[in-house]
Amino acid sequence: MRWHRSLFTLLLGLLLLQAAALASASPAPPLDEALASPPLQTQTKRGGAEALRHQGKSDASRVHAVTKGIARPAAAARLDRSGARAIPEVEDAAELRALDRLGPRLPLERTPDASALRLGGARNGSRNLADRGERAAGPAAPNDVTCPLAMLAPGDEAIGSLAEGDCRLPQLLGAGQAPRVDAYLSQLSSRGRLEIALEGQGFEAGFLLLDGSFRQLASSLDTMDAGSALTLPAGDYYLLVTSAALDPEVAGGYRLSSSFTAEPLGMPCQEQPLGSLVSGVPAGGTHGISPADCRLFDLVTGTSQGYLAQAWSFALDVPGQLDLSLRGAPGGQPFAVITRPDGRPMLAASADAIGSDLTTTFWLPAGGYRLVAGSAGASAGNLELALGYSAMAAGACTPTRALPGIPLSGSLNEGDCHLAWLGTGSLDPSRVDLYTVVVPQYLSAWTIRLAADGFDPALRFYTVDLETWLQGVESPAGDALDLRIDNVDPATYILAVESSGDSQGEGGYTLELGFESVDVADCSMQDLATGSSVDGALEEGDCYLSTSYNQLSFADIDARLDQYRVTVARRGLLSATVSSSAVDMALVFYDAGVNYPSIFDDPSSMNASGDVIVQPGTYLILVGSATPDLGAYRLRVALDPLPEPDCSPKALAFGAPVAGMLEQSDCVFGDHFAGDFLQRYADALQVSLPARGRLSLDLRSAEIDSYLELYPLDGSGIIAFGADWVPGVLDARIEQMLPAGDYLVVASSELDQQLGAYEIQASFEPRAARCSEQDLPVDASLTGSLDEDGCWTIDLPGGGYLGVPTDLYRLVVPQRGVLNLEMNSEDAVDGVDPVLFLYTDDWQLVAANDDLVPGLLLDAFLAVDVGPGSYRLVAATSTGLTGAYELVSVFEPEDYRFVTPTPGTGEPTATPGEPTATRLPGTATPTRVPPDGPRIYLPMALRATGLGG
Structure with missing residues (x-):
């Protein structure tokens, strides 16, 4: 007898590590680099992902608690038709380090601060309210020194000199050559045009202009008496004066001046709505730009680039490929940027650094987006935009089981899955084939061979829910990959085959897996x-x-x-x-x-x-x-x-019972679900729900041990099941709240190859969604009750089919800090089993937590580092049972302080009126995050603390 627990997979998105080194002696960065240029320190992006369910195999439940920023699968249960088979738990507070190219023996090392190739990054997550522990420290500062930071108000002039004892450039930026440098902070109170002039006295002076997140905006390291003018948003900017030749021995005086002209927007920036794109139906048009239009920084949060731009909003109902063609205005370089609907964060960017035409492709998961396009360097003209959308093919991203000892043949080609479609937080366009690999206990080694024809093979390893990228390895020379991995944790993994280097590489391949058990001489x-x-x-x-x-x-x-x-x-x-x-x-x-x-x-x-x-x-x-x-x-x-039976589903109407018979000419589960091995005869039926509501299914028989299963029509993942839990009673029942749509019902017996008559009856009760959002203060305690007639998770964006009752809350966070949330239930038998989901305002998952032990630990808790803004909280129950609960919210603001140098000394001193200083690990001086965003005014402190822009 099988045991299922209806609980959807809780996922935390991958956090992207974005880091780039400052260019050496060169003018301002090329357009494509400028668009994608991240701050010179670690940034994080929170996102959500929808796990791919194995076709017709299981209703997996998996919850991830996170301690000190490291993902920890708290527990996992894979529930198959053969019974409850537990996936062994992954060790606490540890991940697998990315594979280096170490030759034939390639050990997987466990480390709490796992670093992954290309993606990497730290993870914001959940911490127990009662035992959060210390916050993880950022990377250590390269030098324990304080670099003076002078103020340069717009319109002011500074006379200075590069001399012995000055800071060196690597002390500010952590890499590169080591010329002397002076640092200035210029604060713009409004949007406008900033002009900079620099004149060296006896040497070639140059400057770097960085925004408040240390992105390079302009550089004049190759000219004498350099100057620059840029349109910028309000904010903080750093001017670094140094040797234009980056000569570490150069010293001498200089004159630095700036002027500022405010350029307020005549009217708010507006998007042109494209709605939900339809596969195969083009969209776009011709749109003009002029000096009065919005700039890129007006439309994309977190960038300071001032290129003229237009914006469009669109949505994708399913993942797919977005083909973009853009003809820029005369004299400019066309560019395109994809963001979330609110303009943050920048998800993908593309630019044509040579001509006036840009043709590019984005692979996007389902959701809402903002497209920002323009023509860098152009002051006026028309943009000609054309978009083509191709929806993801059904089943393209469904993993295939890979069996040790049986070679698998496949190919990467048009129509395959793309990494971007997996919802991992990455928009990597690489084509991939996915395989599920079950690593048993007592394993001493895992051998893998991947040989490709037509592309350079590469492999990625994920947790079974595709949430965490564990490691990656590639063969850029085109040779076959031969790996031996020792001491692999027993668990279920997703293995992704892709092309190294060329994300669109095509060709065939063979994949062979092998396991070696403890003390085994012959497992041939x-x-x-x-x-x-x-x-x-x-x-x-x-x-x-x-x-x-x-x-x-x-x-x-x-x-x-x-x-x-x-x-x-x-x-x-x-x-x-x-x-x-x-x-x-x-x-x-x-x-x-x-x-x-x-x-x-x-x-x-x-x-x-x-x-x-x-x-x-x-x-x-x-x-x-x-x-x-x-x-x-x-x-x-x-x-x-045996003859091939007709396994197509038959229509099942609501109302009177319908007679059926399991007989030897019927299909078995393997006929309905490719690759299944169940020996039970089964009839397939299709039921259509005209609206949201409750579906009831009853399978009654005096001859067979009744068993019912409910799936989406394509059989891609079980929604609910019913069996005769009472001994001697051979009836099965399913009751499930569902959105409108078509569903597959499978009527069978619990026993292999059992034959006999049955009758099945379907009924449907329409239920309108009743979803309302309540305000939850960031410091509050309240009681609530989950009601069957209220809102369900199926009513939320991306809620899927596995519906449970839920309450919705909105929180407004005033500044950066730690948001603590706890949901408790006292009913240990028939009540709420709490689950918490925290989303951004546009429904991007930030964190989730469930206790996973019904009746024992009836509370859910989150402790998440958040920035200022509006958030959505979903309080739900994993069991579907209703009842009362208590919700507690506690907010801990980050308490740092500004530091400015004392005039004439270069020594830091407290700004009057600021709170007591707090020293962060690895910093040379106290710093403070202002209420409107994570900005720190000392370059070294910014790099040392790991806080982002």
């Missing part, structure tokens, strides 16, 4: 044709049954096994018989993905036999014993062809 697999027999023996040196297939708990841990691989070309009844006079034999059948075992063991005989209905494919037959006994045996295998 022998091919066996149907209609043949083989003589074998269980002996010392064979594989251990329980260590290679840890789901077979019936066997003694010292029992040995032999493995046979059988390939069938058509649907049929696959039978096997094993006989022995020395060993009490047992047979185990597996499908090619080790998805479901059928075990045959005759307690009254030394022999064993069994048969299973199979579809075309490759299958495993394990010959073993329930004891450690050794000895010879004979195995015979046969295939009896």
Whole structure:
């Protein structure tokens, strides 16, 4: 009997590590670099992801608590048709380090501060309110020094000199050459045009202009008496005066001056709505730009680039490919930027650094977006925009099970899945094929070989929910990847095959996986044709049954096994018989993905036999014993062809019961769900819901052990199931709140190949959504009650099908700090099992937490570092049961202070009226984050604390 718990997968998005080094002696960065140029320190982006459910396999529940910024899968349960099979827990506070190119032996090391290739980054997450621990410190400062920071008001002039004892450039930026440098802070109170003039006396002086997040905006390191003029938003800007040649020995005086002209917007920036894009239907048009228009910084939060730009809003109902063509205004370089609807963060950017035409492609997950486009360097003209959207093909991102010992052939080509579609927070356009790999217990090594034809092969490893990228390895020379990974944690992983370097690389490949168990000498697999027999023996040196297939708990841990691989070309009844006079034999059948075992063991005989209905494919037959006994045996295998049944779903109307019959001509689960190995006969029916409401299904029989399952129409993931939980009662029932749409109902028996009559009845009750949002102060405690007739998760953006009751709250955070949230329930038997989801205002998931132990730990808690702004909180119950709860919110503001140098001394002193200074780990001087955003005024302090712009 199977046990399912209806709980959707809780996901925290990957955090992107964006870091770039300052260019050396060069003018302002090229347009494409300027658009994508991140601050010179770690930034984080919070995002959500929707886990891919294995087709027709399970309703997985997985919750991630996070302590000190490191993801920790608190528990996981993979519930298969064969029963509750727990995935072993990943160790607390540890992730796997990215693979380096270390040759044939490539160990996976565990480290609390895991660093991942290309993506990487720290993770904001959940902390227990009662035991949060210390906050993780940022990277250590390169030098424990204080670099003076002088104020330069717009319109002022500064006379200075580069001299012995000055700061060096690496002390501010952490890399590069080491010329002397003076640093100035210029604060613009409004949007406008800033002009800078610099004249060196006896040497070639140059400057760097950086915004408040240390992005380079302009540079004049190659000219004498340099000058520059830029249109900028209000904010803080740094001017770094140094040697234009970056000569570390240069010293001398200079004159620095600036002027500022306010340029307020004549009218607010407005987007042109494109609505939800339709696959295959073009969108766009011709749009003019003029000096009075908005600038890029008006439309994209976090950038200070002042290029003229236009904005469009659009939405994608499903993931897909967005083809963009842009002809820029005369004299300019066209560019395009994709952001979330509120203009933050910058998700992707593209620019044409040569001509006036830009053609590019973005691969985007479902959601709402803002497109900002313009023509850098142009002062007026027309933009010609054309968009083409191609929706993601159904099933393109569905993982395939990969079985050790069975080579898999595949290809990367048009129509494949793209990493960007997975909702991991990355917009990486790489084509990928996905495979699910189950690593059993007692494993000593994992071997992988990937050979490609037409592209350079690369591999990525993810947790099963695609939330955390564990590691990656590539072969840029085009050679096959041969990996041996030692000491892998027993768990389920997603393996992604992609092209190294060329994200759109195409070609075929073969993938081979192998596991080596503890103290195993021979785990080889022998091919066996149907209609043949083989003589074998269980002996010392064979594989251990329980260590290679840890789901077979019936066997003694010292029992040995032999493995046979059988390939069938058509649907049929696959039978096997094993006989022995020395060993009490047992047979185990597996499908090619080790998805479901059928075990045959005759307690009254030394022999064993069994048969299973199979579809075309490759299958495993394990010959073993329930004891450690050794000895010879004979195995015979046969295939009896079976006719191909009609497995298309039949319409099921609401109202009167409909009679049905499970019979030998019916389909089995494997006919309905590709790759399934269940031996139960099953009828498929289709039910259509005209509106949101409650669907009730009843399967009644006096002859079969009734079993019901409910899926989306494509069978992509189980929504609900029902069985005869009461002994002697052969009826099954499902009640589920669902959105409007078409659904697949599978009527079957709990017992393999059981035949008999049944009747099924469907009823539907429309229920209108009743969702309202309550204000929750950031410091408050309140009580609430989840009501079946209220709002459900299916009513929320991206809520899917697994509906549970929920309450909605909106919080307004006044400044940066730690938001603590706790949801408690006192009803330990029939009440609320709390779950908390924290979203941004545009429904991007920030963090989530569930206690995962119904009836024991009935509370959920979050402690998340947040910036100022509006957030949405979803308080739900993982069980679907309703009842009362208590919600507590506590906000801890970050309390730092400004530091400015004392005139004439260069020594830091407190700004009058500021609170007591707080020293952050690794900083040379106290700093403070102002209420309107995470900005710190000392360059070294910014780099040392790890706080972002």
